[in-house]
Amino acid sequence: MVSPHGIKLAVHLISAYFGDIVSKVCECLLRKGTLSLQQVLRFTELNKENATNALLVLIQHNCVQAFSIEQQGGFMEQPKMVTHYMALHDNIIHLMRFSKFLAIISDEFGQECMEIFEGLLQHGRLSMNQIVDRYKDKHKSHTSEENSTAANVAHENFNKLAQAHYIERCPAREPYLESEKEDDTAGKKKIAKSKMNDPSQTLEARALAAATPMESIRFLVEADTFTNVAPDENTKKTSTTEIVGEKRKKNFLEPENKEILWRVNFEEFVRHFRHKCCITHVTRCMDNVAGIVLSAIFEATRRDETKVKMEKTVPLPMDRIYEEAIKREEGRSLSLERVRDSLLQLGCEVAIIGIDETYSIDLKKIIDEAQAQEVESVVLKKYGREAYRIFRLLLQSKRLCETDQGKLQRIATDFPLWAMYFIQLFIWMATFVDKKDALKILFQLWNDDMLHMERVANEGQKLESLCWKLIKVSVWEQVLDDMYHAALNLKLRLVHELEQAKQILRKGKSVGDKVLEKRKKVGEKWEVLDSSLMILDDAIMQFHDF
Amino acid sequence: MYAQNHQFTITLDNSASHHLRLHISVEPKGFTLLEISPLRPPSSDLEALHVSSARRRSELHFRPPGIDLSFIKMSLLQKRKAPETKPKTGGNIAESDRIVLNVIKSKREMAIFVKDLKQEAGLPDPTFNKSIKNLLTSGLIKEVAHVQLKGRKHYIAAEFEPSHEITGGSWYSKGELDQDFINGLKDLCLRIIRKLKVATADGVYDFSVKNGLINIDCTSQQISEILKSMVLDNKIIEVKSTGLGEYHSIPIGNLCYRYTTGDSAQGLKTGAMVSIPCGVCPRIRECTPDGLISPTTCVYYTKWLDF
Numbered sequence: 001m002v003s004p005h006g007i008k009l010a011v012h013l014i015s016a017y018f019g020d021i022v023s024k025v026c027e028c029l030l031r032k033g034t035l036s037l038q039q040v041l042r043f044t045e046l047n048k049e050n051a052t053n054a055l056l057v058l059i060q061h062n063c064v065q066a067f068s069i070e071q072q073g074g075f076m077e078q079p080k081m082v083t084h085y086m087a088l089h090d091n092i093i094h095l096m097r098f099s100k101f102l103a104i105i106s107d108e109f110g111q112e113c114m115e116i117f118e119g120l121l122q123h124g125r126l127s128m129n130q131i132v133d134r135y136k137d138k139h140k141s142h143t144s145e146e147n148s149t150a151a152n153v154a155h156e157n158f159n160k161l162a163q164a165h166y167i168e169r170c171p172a173r174e175p176y177l178e179s180e181k182e183d184d185t186a187g188k189k190k191i192a193k194s195k196m197n198d199p200s201q202t203l204e205a206r207a208l209a210a211a212t213p214m215e216s217i218r219f220l221v222e223a224d225t226f227t228n229v230a231p232d233e234n235t236k237k238t239s240t241t242e243i244v245g246e247k248r249k250k251n252f253l254e255p256e257n258k259e260i261l262w263r264v265n266f267e268e269f270v271r272h273f274r275h276k277c278c279i280t281h282v283t284r285c286m287d288n289v290a291g292i293v294l295s296a297i298f299e300a301t302r303r304d305e306t307k308v309k310m311e312k313t314v315p316l317p318m319d320r321i322y323e324e325a326i327k328r329e330e331g332r333s334l335s336l337e338r339v340r341d342s343l344l345q346l347g348c349e350v351a352i353i354g355i356d357e358t359y360s361i362d363l364k365k366i367i368d369e370a371q372a373q374e375v376e377s378v379v380l381k382k383y384g385r386e387a388y389r390i391f392r393l394l395l396q397s398k399r400l401c402e403t404d405q406g407k408l409q410r411i412a413t414d415f416p417l418w419a420m421y422f423i424q425l426f427i428w429m430a431t432f433v434d435k436k437d438a439l440k441i442l443f444q445l446w447n448d449d450m451l452h453m454e455r456v457a458n459e460g461q462k463l464e465s466l467c468w469k470l471i472k473v474s475v476w477e478q479v480l481d482d483m484y485h486a487a488l489n490l491k492l493r494l495v496h497e498l499e500q501a502k503q504i505l506r507k508g509k510s511v512g513d514k515v516l517e518k519r520k521k522v523g524e525k526w527e528v529l530d531s532s533l534m535i536l537d538d539a540i541m542q543f544h545d546f
Numbered sequence: 547m548y549a550q551n552h553q554f555t556i557t558l559d560n561s562a563s564h565h566l567r568l569h570i571s572v573e574p575k576g577f578t579l580l581e582i583s584p585l586r587p588p589s590s591d592l593e594a595l596h597v598s599s600a601r602r603r604s605e606l607h608f609r610p611p612g613i614d615l616s617f618i619k620m621s622l623l624q625k626r627k628a629p630e631t632k633p634k635t636g637g638n639i640a641e642s643d644r645i646v647l648n649v650i651k652s653k654r655e656m657a658i659f660v661k662d663l664k665q666e667a668g669l670p671d672p673t674f675n676k677s678i679k680n681l682l683t684s685g686l687i688k689e690v691a692h693v694q695l696k697g698r699k700h701y702i703a704a705e706f707e708p709s710h711e712i713t714g715g716s717w718y719s720k721g722e723l724d725q726d727f728i729n730g731l732k733d734l735c736l737r738i739i740r741k742l743k744v745a746t747a748d749g750v751y752d753f754s755v756k757n758g759l760i761n762i763d764c765t766s767q768q769i770s771e772i773l774k775s776m777v778l779d780n781k782i783i784e785v786k787s788t789g790l791g792e793y794h795s796i797p798i799g800n801l802c803y804r805y806t807t808g809d810s811a812q813g814l815k816t817g818a819m820v821s822i823p824c825g826v827c828p829r830i831r832e833c834t835p836d837g838l839i840s841p842t843t844c845v846y847y848t849k850w851l852d853f
Contacts, residue, residue, distance in 0.1 A: 285806065341791045376780075377817030382826045389778045396778075432775050434723050479819075486824035489833065489841035496842040497851070525851050532822050539818035 002089045003477065005484035007031060010092040012488055016495075017095060018057055021046065025054040026063065029087035034204060036082050055085055059173075061124035062091045062263055066174045067207035083174060086204050090545070094266050096487075097537060101269050105166065113157045117166070120264050125170050127259035128221075131158060162221045168265040169218055171211035177203065219265075271308050274546045277538070278363055281370045282346060289342045292331045294361060296324035309546065315358040318343075367546045374539055375479055379450070387441040389431040394451070394470040442468055449478055480543045483536060490533045497525050639680070642669055646677040650687050650701050655709040657690050657702040691720060716768060727762075731772045732781075734759060739782055739805045744792045746802045747773050773803050782806065823850050 002010070007030045015023035028043045029035060035043070040051050058064035064085050071082045094101075098121050106114045119134050120126055126134070135154035161167045201209070212218075275298045283291030294313075300321070301314035322339050325331040348359045372395060380388040431438065445451045446468070454467040498505070501522040504515055639647070649666045650658055658666075664674050678701070681687040690708045692700045702708055710716075717724055738750050738759070745753070747770035754760045754769075777784045782803045789798035796802050819825030823846035824833075833839045841847060 344788045344790060374817045374819065377820050378825055381820040382828075385779075389775070392778045392780070431778060432717065432723060432725075432728050482824070482830060483819060485830060485833070486819060486822055488835075489824050489844075489847075490822065492835055492841045493844075493847055493851075521853075524853065528851065532818075535818045535821065 002030060003481035003484060005481050005488060006089060006093075009484045009488045009491070010087075010089055012491060013092055013095045014058075014063065016491075018054075018061075021050050022054040022057050025051055026058060026087055026092070029064065029085060030089060034084045034086040036084050040085065058085075058087070061095075062170075063088055063095075065171065065207060065211055067177055067211065068174050069177045069203070081176075084203075084207075086207065091266060093540075094269075096491075096533070097269070100273075100534065100537075101264065104269065104272060105161070108164070109157065109160055112153060113161055116154060116157050117161060117264070120167060120262065125261040125263045127261055128155075128158065129259065131262070159221050162219045162262075165219055165265055165268045167219075167262050169213045169220070170261040170263045171208075171213060175207060175210035177206055177210060267308055270541065270545045271305065273538070273541055274308060274363075274367075277370060277542055277546060278366045281366055281373075285369070286342075286345055288330065289334065289338060290346055292325055292328060292334070293321065293339055293342045294346065296321055296328070296331065297359075297361060300324045311362070311364040313361045313363060315360040318357045318359065321359060367542065371476065371542055374542065375475065378479070379445075383441060383444060386431065386433045386437060387445060390433060390438060390441055391445065391450070391470070393431055394468065395472070439466075442466075450475055476543060480540065483540045483543065487533060487536050487540065490529055490536065494526065494529045494533070497522065497529065639684070639686075640677070642673045643677045643680050645669065646674065647681055647686055647703070650681075651703045653702070655702065655706045655712075657692070657700040657708055657712050659692075660699040660701065663701060716765075717771075728772070728775075731764070731768070732776055732779075735769065735772050735776060736781055736805075739803055744785070744787075744796065744802050744804045746787075746796055746800055749796070749802070777803070823847050 007027070010030060011023050011027045014026045024044050024046065025040060028040055032039070032043060037048075037051065037055070040046075040055070041048060044051060046054070055064060055066075059066060064087055066083055066085050068081045068083045070079050073079050101121065102114060102118060105117045115138060116131055116135060119131055123130075132151050132154045136150045139150045158167075275295075279291045279295050279298070282294050297313050297316055300316055304314040318336070318340065321343070322334075322336055325334055325339055343359045343361075346361050347365060348361060376388060376392060376395075379391045383391075433441070442451060442453070446453045450470070452469045452471050452474075454469070501518070504518045504522060646663065646667050646669070649663055660678075664671075667674060667677075669677065678687075682689070686704055687701050688704055690700050690702050690712055692698060692712050700708075700712065702712075717728060719727070734754065735750055738753050739745055742749065742753065748766055750773065751764075751766040751769040773782065774784075776782050783806055785802055785804050787793040787796035787798055787800045787802050789796070792804075793802070817825070823844065824830055824841075827833070827844075827846060829839050833841065833844070835841070
């Protein structure tokens with residue numbers, strides 16, 4: 001479920017990129033959930049042509065995924081296939097990260113790759129031929145020889161991007177999902193179903209799983225490079241052992257005689273940012289060596305990661321870690337012992353398998369710490385040092401409760417009022433905050449939905465005890481929503497500032513010093529707003545995508 | 547100047563390398579030397595580490611005839627206890643006073659709230675008030691400040707010391723949190739951990755005692771509480787010893803405290819949200835694109851972008 005300001009930000013981005021009609025359709029899908037075309041028409045009150053075009057634009061830019069599902073007909077009617085559309089909120093938000101994606105490609109592969117990649121960002125989905133033509137147009141030459149060189153360069157760079165998984169084949173246009181009822185009647189066959197038909201998943205998750213190309217062909221360039229046909233028979237033959245659902249999925253993915261479309265693989269960029277976030281955090285909290293070691297592990301296990309939100313790094317032998325660490329210039333002075341120390345500092349427990357000592361780092365813990373630091377910095381600046389201490393205590397005591405759960409539960413059951421009193425007393429004794437001030441801070445935090453409070457009446461003593469609790473999930477959701485809100489505000493202020501400076505920014509033959517000065521100021525404001533948005537976006541990813 | 551039978555520690559320092567610690571009992575008739583112990587010279591960078599608390603520390607400079615002891619530093623070994631006034635006992639107190647006194651005594655170190663006392667004593671108001679006044683004057687009871695119920699008069703029998711629930715424990719002084727004392731101890735612990743890099747609570751306590759850095763009444767438990775609070779302040783981090791490297795002197799699995807060595811030692815990370823006006827805006831919930839409070843008309847934004 002997307003938070004209210006998450007939807008507002010997404011609608012603003014779509015409106016800024018594709019105009020009001022498209023944003024109206026997108027908002028409808030984001031607010032109402034998955035809808036059929038008829039439902040979209042009813043809710044948006046647009047005509048069919050406009051709504052269809054808007055949906056096509058959104059599909060082209062990977063912001064909407066279509067899927068068909070069998071729906072029961074009315075009395076004496078046959079079941080019919082209905083196409084549903086679902087908005088992909090994550091992909092919409094990625095629109096504001098395009099400059100970051102381009103910077104990564106430019107750093108890793110240079111200008112030529114960036115040009116190809118830029119085309120995919122601008123057009124959403126392109127075939128190989130379109131990409132090559134686009135590249136050739138940009139580097140126009142008079143001789144056919146030079147033209148063929150340009151095509152080769154384009155192919156080469158395209159291959160590089162696909163090998164690095166920064167681009168991928170587009171998902172199926174409209175995968176077919178079996179209805180729930182059919183699943184039930186399938187009986188014994190149910191066991192053999194693939195994950196994409198897992199009934200415990202939502203319809204949307206099933207549709208996404210069904211649309212995603214198989215890993216074996218997702219980044220496969222050779223087959224479609226020159227021939228523009230679906231992957232060769234060999235690939236199909238080798239996959240006969242694949243599970244049933246995967247085979248059916250493949251048929252949907254590769255319609256005959258159609259060009260294969262490519263798009264940006266956002267997942268790989270999210271993985272890249274996640275790694276960067278972890279490295280930055282450990283470098284900041286520990287030292288450079290910890291950063292180098294973690295970076296080496298990521299590099300060595302990059303292809304072994306099965307999903308973005310990996311809780312732990314893939315276990316790696318000590319020798320391999322060291323080998324990768326000393327490859328880097330900054331890691332050349334490291335000794336084996338120093339790397340081992342750093343791994344222990346990173347919270348690794350020595351796991352010895354056979355003669356190899358293997359290490360795996362808890363990434364979830366690192367991300368959790370980075371998220372907590374972000375929230376704590378808000379508490380510190382907004383409510384002060386003492387509130388910061390209380391907040392951290394409540395956050396940590398939740399963590400501690402996990403290990404001491406049984407004991408605490410026993411206390412709470414046997415002596416509920418004493419337990420409440422203990423919790424209150426605990427706050428001001430452990431944080432060295434005066435009771436009166438502590439209560440004031442607790443109420444302030446509670447008022448801003450940062451804490452949960454329960455009043456427990458003690459009839460015997462005619463007293464009322466207050467029990468305070470930090471419910472991390474809801475606080476984190478609140479913080480993420482505030483971040484979306486802040487990002488929207490930065491975007492709106494940016495538009496406002498540029499609107500205000502329209503007159504000054506208009507090109508004229510001769511402008512005075514005063515206008516030049518004003519232009520400089522507008523430029524500075526734009527820079528501050530834009531860089532703040534990029535930093536804030538990192539934090540949004542930290543809370544949503546990592 | 548001082549009440550009878552007080553004990554002091556005197557540090558003799560007549561050169562850079564010779565230190566002696568004398569444990570002396572002060573009596574009206576003179577001094578009694580209880581113990582002499584050699585003291586290692588304080589390490590130069592920690593020499594100045596003496597927790598200052600006007601309430602707890604008492605330094606005396608005196609010059610006995612014929613001996614130049616201008617270098618003597620004397621500090622109280624223990625927090626000076628209030629002079630013990632021996633309560634008058636006997637049969638010459640009124641019956642009403644006795645009833646009130648018995649109720650107060652029955653509560654022992656927990657003290658009693660005046661309203662509850664009145665109810666339990668069952669005396670008419672004028673008699674009750676007179677009894678309280680008499681008992682206070684005769685020194686049989688005393689008034690104590692309750693740390694959690696400020697403004698509510700509590701009485702305790704003179705022979706009892708109020709419990710921790712009443713006083714708030716060792717961190718409280720006269721019902722108020724002793725911030726000077728707490729901050730002084732925090733500063734001291736931080737400097738010790740910075741020097742040791744990794745230490746357990748006991749390690750910090752032992753180091754401070756061994757080097758004579760604490761000249762006040764302070765327990766290992768208090769140091770432990772202070773360290774836990776510093777973890778909440780994010781000044782140090784709590785870790786478990788691995789027994790390797792920096793942790794070699796600490797048994798594996800023992801809880802210890804480490805000074806943050808990374809960039810975070812420079813200060814708390816500035817979050818993305820706090821760098822922009824919306825991150826700390828008190829009106830963020832009322833802010834809408836076209837509302838009274840909006841990003842285009844926001845005064846915080848205008849101030850932020852005014853350069």
